[in-house]
Amino acid sequence: MQSPVIVIDNLQFVRLSLETGLDTTQIMAYDGVLIDSNDAPFVQNSILSIRRHHQPEVYLKPIFLCQNHPSAFIHIHALSDGQYIHDKDNTLVASKTRKIFQKTLELSESKPNSAYGAAIKKALDYMYCRENRILQPILDPFSIIGYSFPEMSVSFETHEEAQILDALDWAEKNELIWPDFQEKIYVCNQCSGGFLSYREVCPHCQSSHTYGEDLVHHFPCAYIGPISDFTNEKHEGLHCPKCNKGVHHIGVDYDKPSVLYHCNNCDTKFQDLYVKAKCLNCKNDVEVQYLQSRTINTYKLTSKGRHAITKGFELQNHTTDAHFIERDLISEDTFISLLNQDCKRSQIEERSIGLMAISINNHQAIAKEMGNYRFKKLVLELYDIIANELNPLEYLYLEQGHTFYFNQYLGIEDSFISIQSSFQERLNQLIIHNHSGISVSMNYQNISLNECKDGREALNKLKTQLN
Ligand SMILES: [Zn+2]
Ligand SMILES: [Zn+2]
Ligand SMILES: [Zn+2]
Structure with missing residues (x-):
């Protein structure tokens, strides 16, 4: 069906209604979108489909509403550009549409190279075109954490709000946005759900x-x-x-x-009494001291952020980011092929090269007690401790998120013992400072590579030793 086209001050708008339905691909050809329906779910879905689109020519399009809608549909208001109800709205609609278009011409096409880059870029571009400098959280009973950031939510599934917080942390670390404290909340330590049922128990x-x-x-x-x-x-x-x-x-x-x-x-x-919190999402039931705390901030665009939007992102690499994805983790195959070299080298050059393993024995119990999120952070802190001890010829492989393997070039025995003790010492500090009440049981093993014909054999031998 042909969608009716409305011309306002020489600009062409496509008018969407229940009769026309929604076809996001045709939107690109118009200057803006009018949504003419009193069916709030239809309006919200139309807006979300446009804002979720991957092409900026679609997702940045100005959207105006031709009817009033209850404020309960938060995305309708947060992600549209105003109303077009009376003829007197003409001037405002036309000037806003022109302004947004003008702003889109200033956007840089470069995306920050990170797991969250695309989502952040999209939100910042949207804000920039609206001259909106504040990213505001709103209470949202449909969000798993109870809050949503509409400009960000469009890049995530509805149950992924916790990842939005990670993405915002990342943008904050890179100084693209600046936080303004709103609220500290507690969420489930397994699934990051924010809907918890608190009970006083025996x-x-x-x-x-x-x-x-x-x-x-x-x-x-x-x-x-x-x-x-x-x-x-x-x-x-x-x-x-x-x-x-x-x-x-x-x-x-x-x-x-x-x-x-x-x-x-x-x-x-x-x-x-003990106070326990049961997660309504995953039914996990924990004492409140083990809940995960997250901060909900309002964010302001920084000047670096504005510069990045128009001139491109130049980000420094933050190795302290709390995500596996931000680190250069190598696969088991890569690790084995690196070990193959070392096996040869140790036989030819008669060098003593060792293969070390450090494993967290009770990883399941710890993850259960402290929550997956905090456990993952702990493992990454341990990863960094080992990585910092390694020289350029040495490399580290993290298996299943709880066992570290790495090679060592210097006199094996001494160096492994010193790594073990400094590792244990820093591990104790970490545990005492961050995760009190949890005891970690570690297993340290090592073998010499000149006893092995190749990397696969070495790794398998060490794995057997661990068990
Ligand atoms: Zn009892
Ligand atoms: Zn008495
Ligand atoms: Zn949960």
Whole structure:
């Protein structure tokens, strides 16, 4: 079906409605889009389809709404450019459309070379064309973390908001945007879900079927007991079961020093409840101290960010980024072919070259306890510790996110022992500073490469030693 075209001040707009439907490819040919429907889901879907498109000629297009929509549909308002309801809107619509087009001509085509580059570039370009310098989080019950950044959300699936935070961290590290604190939130340590059900539970059996009672301390006789001990049928009000006196004025003849809890499930009494959070997304149930905390910021475009939008991105490489993807991790095949060279070299040159392994034995338990996100960060910190010890002839392979293999050129025994001890020392520091209460059990193994005919054999031997 042919979409009706509306001309406003010599600009051509395509008018989308339930009857015309949505065909994103044809949008490119027009100066702007009008969405004429009172069907909010249709309008929101149309806007998202346009903004999610991979071509800037589509996703940067000005969009105007021909009808009013409730503010509950947050993406409608955050990702459209205004209204076109009355004739008097003509001037504004035309001038805004011209301005956005003018701005698109200033954009650089270069994309930052990172996993998040495309998403960041898209959001920054969109903001730049609207002369919008602030990236604002909004409360969003449909986002897995409870917040969304509409300009960023279009590059991610609806359950991927946690990755948006990672992408924003990356942009912040590269000084493209500047954070302004909004909120610190806690999310699930397994799936980063933000919808958590908090319960006070018994420390012994984890049941939330508990009740609390005030403890009463009677000053004259020093008796302390739950308030139910102080009531009986014979007396009105509180009455001391030990000295048999009436108990009258709090602060004068008694006080309530704390609360005593009782578990209806396992029938124990205790003074402190545990607070646990159950994730509504993945059903993971953890004590609140192990939840992952994330900061929700409002972001401002920096001058470096504006420069990058129009002149291209020149980013320094940050090795401290908390993502595997940002590091030059090598595959097992690459590692083996490098080892093959070393096996030959150790036989020909009679050099002692060692192959080392450091493995985290209880990685599953740790990941469960501290959460995948924090565990991954810990492993990367360990990765950096080893990588910093290596010389240019030595290389490091990380297997399954918990076992490190690397070759060593200098006198094997001594150097491996010194690596082990400095590794253990820094590991202890990391654990103490960041992840208290979790003990890590490590396995250190090494073999000499001149005992092996090739890299595959060396790696297999070492793997057997580890088990
Ligand atoms: Zn219990
Ligand atoms: Zn008493
Ligand atoms: Zn979860």
